Amino acid sequence: MYSPHPSNACPPIAAAWLRMHSLYFPPPPPPLSLPPS
Structure with a gap:
């Protein structure tokens, strides 16, 4: 759970x-704010 x-x-x-x-209401996916490394 986030x-x-x-x-x-x-x-x-x-x-x-x-x-x-x-x-x-399932929890939203983790934010993808970090750029791909």
Whole structure:
């Protein structure tokens, strides 16, 4: 799961909400802002 902050910063309710809704809204792919090396 892509998260901008540590998972331990999310309260259990928020974590459960994200898990439930991730079934309908999968996390976006990692940003491809870095140029190919």
